[in-house]
Amino acid sequence: MSYVPGQPVTAVVQKIEIRKLRQGERLILGFSIGGGIDQDPLQNPHSEDKSDKGIYVTRISPGGPADVAGLMVGDKIMQVNGWDMTMIKHFHALQKLTKPNEEVVRLLVTRKSLETAVKGAMGLH
Amino acid sequence: MDNESQYSGYSHKSSHSRSSRKHRDRRDRHRSKSRDGSSRGDKSVTIHTPGEPLLDESTREERDDNWGETTTVVTGTSEHSISNEDLTRVTKDLEETTPLECKRFLGPALAGLLSFFALLTPLAFLILPQVLWRDRLDPCGTPCEGLYVSLAFKLLVLLISSWALFLRPPRATLPRFFVFRCLLMVLVFLFVASYWLFYGVRVLEPKERDYRGIVEYAASLVDALLFIQYLALVLLEIRHLQPAFCIKVVRSSDGASKFYNVGHLSIQRAAVWVLDRYYSDFPIYNPASHNLPKSILNKKMTGFKVYSIDENSTNNSTGQSRAMIAAAARRRDNSHNEFYYEEAEVERRIRKRKARLVVAVEEAFTHIRRLQEDEASSSPKHPREVMDPREAAQAIFAPMARALQKYLRTTRQQGFHSMESILTHLQFCITHNMTPKAFLERYLASGPTLQYQQQSDRGRQWTLVSEEPVTAALRQGLVFALRRLDFSLVVTVTPLPFLRLGEEFIDPKSHKFVMRLQSETSV
Numbered sequence: 001m002s003y004v005p006g007q008p009v010t011a012v013v014q015k016i017e018i019r020k021l022r023q024g025e026r027l028i029l030g031f032s033i034g035g036g037i038d039q040d041p042l043q044n045p046h047s048e049d050k051s052d053k054g055i056y057v058t059r060i061s062p063g064g065p066a067d068v069a070g071l072m073v074g075d076k077i078m079q080v081n082g083w084d085m086t087m088i089k090h091f092h093a094l095q096k097l098t099k100p101n102e103e104v105v106r107l108l109v110t111r112k113s114l115e116t117a118v119k120g121a122m123g124l125h
Numbered sequence: 126m127d128n129e130s131q132y133s134g135y136s137h138k139s140s141h142s143r144s145s146r147k148h149r150d151r152r153d154r155h156r157s158k159s160r161d162g163s164s165r166g167d168k169s170v171t172i173h174t175p176g177e178p179l180l181d182e183s184t185r186e187e188r189d190d191n192w193g194e195t196t197t198v199v200t201g202t203s204e205h206s207i208s209n210e211d212l213t214r215v216t217k218d219l220e221e222t223t224p225l226e227c228k229r230f231l232g233p234a235l236a237g238l239l240s241f242f243a244l245l246t247p248l249a250f251l252i253l254p255q256v257l258w259r260d261r262l263d264p265c266g267t268p269c270e271g272l273y274v275s276l277a278f279k280l281l282v283l284l285i286s287s288w289a290l291f292l293r294p295p296r297a298t299l300p301r302f303f304v305f306r307c308l309l310m311v312l313v314f315l316f317v318a319s320y321w322l323f324y325g326v327r328v329l330e331p332k333e334r335d336y337r338g339i340v341e342y343a344a345s346l347v348d349a350l351l352f353i354q355y356l357a358l359v360l361l362e363i364r365h366l367q368p369a370f371c372i373k374v375v376r377s378s379d380g381a382s383k384f385y386n387v388g389h390l391s392i393q394r395a396a397v398w399v400l401d402r403y404y405s406d407f408p409i410y411n412p413a414s415h416n417l418p419k420s421i422l423n424k425k426m427t428g429f430k431v432y433s434i435d436e437n438s439t440n441n442s443t444g445q446s447r448a449m450i451a452a453a454a455r456r457r458d459n460s461h462n463e464f465y466y467e468e469a470e471v472e473r474r475i476r477k478r479k480a481r482l483v484v485a486v487e488e489a490f491t492h493i494r495r496l497q498e499d500e501a502s503s504s505p506k507h508p509r510e511v512m513d514p515r516e517a518a519q520a521i522f523a524p525m526a527r528a529l530q531k532y533l534r535t536t537r538q539q540g541f542h543s544m545e546s547i548l549t550h551l552q553f554c555i556t557h558n559m560t561p562k563a564f565l566e567r568y569l570a571s572g573p574t575l576q577y578q579q580q581s582d583r584g585r586q587w588t589l590v591s592e593e594p595v596t597a598a599l600r601q602g603l604v605f606a607l608r609r610l611d612f613s614l615v616v617t618v619t620p621l622p623f624l625r626l627g628e629e630f631i632d633p634k635s636h637k638f639v640m641r642l643q644s645e646t647s648v
Contacts, residue, residue: 033648034646061647094646
């Protein structure tokens with residue numbers, strides 16, 4: 001998952017579809033994100049490479065839509081509905097997630113366990 | 126100095142010949158590219174209202190130029206003929222002389238007389254019995270002497286405070302009575318009259334013998350006068366000090382505006398107050414600096430001609446004019462473009478001339494330095510001539526004259542500064558060891574009106590234009606104007622807002638901070 005400048009980023013991703021929950025006037029997803037190219041990457045507890053400025057999931061509210069869909073704490077979000085999240089400001093990532101008229105967001109997320117699982121599967125072959 | 130740089134110092138006799146000579150020069154000379162507002166190119170006749178003499182807010186040269194170009198009759202060019210401008214100036218002078226002289230001092234003279242009379246009254250009360258029926262008076266020992274002393278001191282205090290507060294030359298004549306002052310004068314008059322009445326009836330007639338009572342009576346009058354003076358102090362001087370209104374003063378000719386905070390005043394007093402501030406705050410009114418150059422304005426004025434084709438169409442003039450306006454609005458005009466480039470060009474030219482001026486003045490100032498004390502006494506190896514400030518100013522004026530003249534022309538200030546005034550200013554700067562920048566400060570920025578005025582005792586004539594009676598107090602939404610011949614100051618009054626001040630206590634130990642570099646937002 002480390003980013004080598006000039007090389008394309010490759011990762012094993014999992015597609016997660018979250019159906020937003022209407023709470024009063026707002027549509028909520030039930031998790032918190034951190035990170036972004038305007039934030040300090042050293043503070044990120046979930047990233048392997050401390051220079052990774054991607055968007056990470058930092059907290060999941062139990063029983064919420066994200067929890068139900070299978071999102072886990074520490075996941076790095078690669079795409080939201082097709083919008084790239086690897087090189088984005090924190091605020092813009094928020095905007096892409098909380099568009100007011102969307103009921104469903106489809107995320108592509110990656111995590112360490114996915115990598116090891118795939119490597120393990122490949123290694124067996 | 127070259128021909129172009131003619132400074133406008135004026136004498137009545139030769140003004141006409143100089144202007145005609147100047148016009149001959151201008152016509153002979155090739156017309157320069159620099160546009161100077163109203164003078165070049167257009168042959169339309171402009172009507173100038175009779176203006177005021179030079180040192181009073183208008184440019185002479187503008188009017189001179191126009192006058193020469195647009196009249197077809199050239200009057201005789203002898204030195205003793207009076208030109209049009211001289212006539213208007215003479216009538217202007219006549220207007221400003223005698224009426225103001227007498228009326229200005231009438232009110233204060235009356236007030237002075239009354240107060241003098243009031244001050245003498247206690248003394249008269251004391252002296253008259255002594256003079257008239259001294260032998261029959263009861264002797265009055267120490268209490269009377271105590272009263273004498275207190276009376277004397279109170280009179281002294283009255284005298285000194287009257288001198289300090291009221292004995293000032295009046296600075297304005299108001300169109301209507303100054304209400305408070307009249308009130309106070311009436312009050313004083315009533316007091317003194319009633320005391321005299323009482324005195325006449327009860328003391329003089331029966332030749333009262335109790336002298337101590339008379340002295341106490343006089344002391345009570347002095348006390349009453351002191352209290353009236355206290356009332357005068359509060360009404361005339363103190364009441365209007367606490368700000369209650371914000372007034373906006375806008376000059377109608379060029380939009381220069383200022384805001385002032387003022388207290389409770391009547392309209393006429395507020396007008397005087399505003400005019401005090403006007404003379405030292407507002408930059409001088411320059412009639413030469415108009416908004417749009419004439420070429421652009423003229424283009425806007427040529428409109429469409431309207432032909433009516435129907436025979437039985439009524440002459441609907443409003444319909445026609447509306448049609449013309451609509452057509453003019455639809456027509457694509459580029460005058461804003463011209464205006465923008467013209468402005469940019471003028472700015473550039475001003476900056477260029479200013480640079481040349483600054484360099485010239487700096488160089489000129491290096492030619493001169495102050496003579497040190499020890500140099501004067503010792504025998505000089507190279508004998509230099511020692512000059513006084515006037516000669517020194519004249520000596521270094523020549524190299525910078527041309528640059529200064531060109532700069533003043535470009536910024537259209539040449540009407541405000543005559544050569545004499547420039548030399549005087551230069552002499553002043555040299556005497557006080559000023560740097561070239563300090564010398565130039567007067568010419569680079571246009572200063573307040575007072576800087577260009579001469580002390581004239583005759584005063585300035587302003588007209589107060591108002592829809593309400595001018596002794597009414599200021600209140601919200603009031604508008605009045607102070608008019609001069611060619612511009613006016615429009616004054617708008619708004620009350621200052623009522624302030625509700627709250628309190629919040631912050632514990633100094635509560636200032637604590639954390640680093641926040643990773644923001645986590647919940648979605």
